[in-house]
Amino acid sequence: MEIMLVFVLILASFLGFELISKVPSQLHTPLMSGSNAISGITVVGAILSLAGTFVAGGETARIVLGTLAVFFATINVVGGYMVTDRMLSMFTSAKKEGKHD
Template sequence: MDPSTLILLLFVFTLAGFLGFELIAKVPSQLHTPLMSGSNAISGITVVGAIVATSTMGDSELGRWLGFAALVLATVNVVGGYVVTDRMLAMFKKGKK
């Protein structure tokens, strides 16, 4: 990978992180549950991308490990997001009498 491509990828990664932080910081607390449910669906797409990345990096040992790490982290993100969403929605259920 040539240096100009690496610099471009780092720029896009930094910009995405900054914009994501600014967007989430401005969300009112009433919208966190629907936002989290939507982001869990997007993270599911990340799991599929990590599987594809792991399978296509067959020649590179580093690529396989990075793909596996991406798969594990994306899966933890999806499962954790659904657990938190379920707990938040449980607060609005009526208790048993």
């Protein structure tokens, strides 16, 4: 079973690298915006997993890893939305923001 999980990890890593390396640089930020939804699902899953760990009297390692998963996924979501907001602000006109040249 562990060999299959390692195989899936290696295959997913290789596929992810190949897909991202083929994307033009102009599309990286929009792709990051789309990946925020996936990171949001990761946050919800990590929270649910952590809640089950506390109810079942889980091990310390599971609690630490679950907390780290919530922490890093939250950083990914917040950072992604900050980059998206910055990208979208580049497309607003100076008149809309009240600035005049």
